[in-house]
Amino acid sequence: MNENFQKDIDFGLSATNKTLPSKYFYDKIGDALFVEIMNMPEYYLTSAEFDIFKNQHQQLIKALKLEKNDFFELVELGAGDGTKTKQLLKALDDQGYNFKYAPVDISENALEQLKASINNELPTVKIDPKQGDYFNVLGDFKTSSHPIVVLFLGSNIGNFNDSKAKEFIQKLDHNLKTGDKILLGVDLIKPKSIVLPAYDDAQGITKRFNLNLLTRINNELDANFDINTFEHKPEYNEEEGIARSFLVSTKDQNIAIKSLDKTFTFKKGEKIHMETSRKYNDQILNTILEGSFLKISDRLTDSQHLFADYILEK
């Protein structure tokens, strides 16, 4: 059993305002549910960023100031199935750019699948997958003599609170050299009428995605959550630009977690904070970049201005 998982769950449920880390959503079932989320009509983020990669890859290449003859490396943090990135890889390959694609992921299995699909669809693209923790892997690039472009797409940075996002940017900054770039995909601040349904879909997939973490705690830590006694309640604060998901206990109840040898008390209406999904604009991103050597050098948005891919330059 994962010791960190046990510790993090204990810490989160012992807090006055109960919280669980959303990074634990992604077990096998969570991964499959997230694929379903990305295909939901309400979840505009994936199609909006795909629109940028499909229709503006030439602008992306220009904004990244890539030189045809100078070898560079595209390092993608948490590559997923690479659907968006393949659009860029194909354009670079077709135009004869000299580069290597290095997807980084904690899951060996995800990397193997990605490698097989790139080899199949884009056989002339050089791919060098790296399994491991983002920053352990990035440390290897610090001493490289060629330029690096780091891709961090899908608004994944939005799942960090602002201080964690700052910490993440500082670490990235430390691992890059002058002239290296980051292609950062973020969801933009927009009205509640668009954001909230993305986290509260009609089919209840996002609800299952959240409840799956309680099931995971039941299975892995020998707990007795009754998932039928928790409601899924996302909120969106339009001024802050932050969506937050909660599970709310529908009754007074005690939950025993045997592997912790503890019982946690829930009052009727008590919430567990499950996830933060921060939305961005230039000003917020600049606050996150403060104290680093990274600067916004360009920004591309989809045709409906829902999502942005920022180019940050060191």
Ligand code: AVI
């Ligand atoms: C992965 N991440 C950017 C998603 C988001 O939009 O915050 C995770 C997600 N949670 C619910 N729906 C999607």
